[in-house]
Amino acid sequence: MDAKIIFIGNYKGGVGKTTSVLNFAQHFSLNDKKVLVLDIDPQSSLSEILVSKGNHGSLSKLPEKETLNYIFDLYITKIEKYNSLELRFDSSIIKRFKDCFDFAPSSLFYRENKGLDQLALMMKDDIQYLSIFKTWVDMVREEYDIIFIDCPPSDNLITRSAFLMSDYYVIPTILDGLSTNGVLHYINTIENTYKEYCEVGEDALLAKHFFGEKPQLIGIFYNLLRGQVNYDKAESDFVAEIDKYEKINEVTIPILKSKINNFIDIARKTWEGEVSNEKTDFEELSQEIMKKIQI
Numbered sequence: 001m002d003a004k005i006i007f008i009g010n011y012k013g014g015v016g017k018t019t020s021v022l023n024f025a026q027h028f029s030l031n032d033k034k035v036l037v038l039d040i041d042p043q044s045s046l047s048e049i050l051v052s053k054g055n056h057g058s059l060s061k062l063p064e065k066e067t068l069n070y071i072f073d074l075y076i077t078k079i080e081k082y083n084s085l086e087l088r089f090d091s092s093i094i095k096r097f098k099d100c101f102d103f104a105p106s107s108l109f110y111r112e113n114k115g116l117d118q119l120a121l122m123m124k125d126d127i128q129y130l131s132i133f134k135t136w137v138d139m140v141r142e143e144y145d146i147i148f149i150d151c152p153p154s155d156n157l158i159t160r161s162a163f164l165m166s167d168y169y170v171i172p173t174i175l176d177g178l179s180t181n182g183v184l185h186y187i188n189t190i191e192n193t194y195k196e197y198c199e200v201g202e203d204a205l206l207a208k209h210f211f212g213e214k215p216q217l218i219g220i221f222y223n224l225l226r227g228q229v230n231y232d233k234a235e236s237d238f239v240a241e242i243d244k245y246e247k248i249n250e251v252t253i254p255i256l257k258s259k260i261n262n263f264i265d266i267a268r269k270t271w272e273g274e275v276s277n278e279k280t281d282f283e284e285l286s287q288e289i290m291k292k293i294q295i
């Protein structure tokens with residue numbers, strides 16, 4: 001197996017990235033896919049849910065070597081001081097969630113306040129640091145069909161390294177003017193990040209060889225739709241913006257057919273580490289994505 005890596009991102013906060021990752025992980029596993037979830041949000045809210053609801057104690061008590069922070073921390077020291085050392089990690093960082101899927105947590109309680117945002121600040125903006133994440137993921141990806149990455153609503157060298165190593169990405173958005181503007185900005189950032197390192201940078205040849213092809217946008221999906229609101233105008237304005245962008249940039253930006261409604265049951269179940277039995281929105285969206293990427 002060679003897992004496909006998908007990141008779920010949007011710089012807009014609260015559009016349902018974390019909720020989507022958890023629901024995708026569950027629905028893909030229910031469809032017999034082997035799933036790994038990686039949380040690179042420095043707030044580690046997904047990790048908190050997965051650790052506690054997955055019966056691994058509490059995130060604040062998790063041994064430090066069982067976090068993604070530990071991996072970044074060690075590699076940063078290795079690169080700075082002992083570059084010829086070869087690092088190996090045991091499997092304790094990867095945990096099982098309810099016999100359903102695997103995950104590797106990050107922690108905001110990691111030593112000396114080295115949350116992922118602090119660790120990202122300790123990295124330099126070059127290929128060596130940007131390769132840390134993929135170097136570790138390559139050691140474990142064989143076991144999986146699919147790896148989901150929950151991204152924060154912000155940019156740092158760790159999120160950039162996630163963009164570079166991913167095969168695909170998905171963007172949840174809310175249908176209002178401001179949020180939809182942010183979507184095009186986000187796509188631009190991904191395109192430019194890839195271009196900066198893998199197409200025009202001084203080490204572009206090496207970077208492209210190492211990271212592979214540019215991540216493909218599986219699609220944008222509308223999230224948190226409220227039953228009583230008419231979205232026709234917001235949607236047609238958004239589609240017009242997308243059309244314009246597609247023409248200018250000669251790219252295709254798919255909008256997924258499945259939409260996710262704002263249901264209290266989805267929110268409630270997600271924070272319990274479960275999926276909604278009442279609502280099938282995420283089941284349908286997961287099927288659509290599986291079909292698109294042919295797994």
Ligand SMILES: Nc1ncnc2c1ncn2[C@@H]1O[C@H](COP(=O)(O)OP(=O)(O)OP(=O)(O)O)[C@@H](O)[C@H]1O
Nearest residue numbers: 013014015016017018019153261262263264266267
């Ligand atoms: N389909 C849904 N129906 C109802 N509530 C939802 C749904 N999806 C997400 N929520 C709620 O919306 C809020 C934001 O969701 P979530 O944390 O997943 O967004 P996010 O994009 O990951 O946020 P951040 O940018 O802060 O990481 C949460 O309180 C969550 O429970």
Ligand SMILES: [Mg+2]
Nearest residue numbers: 017018041151
């Ligand atoms: Mg989130």
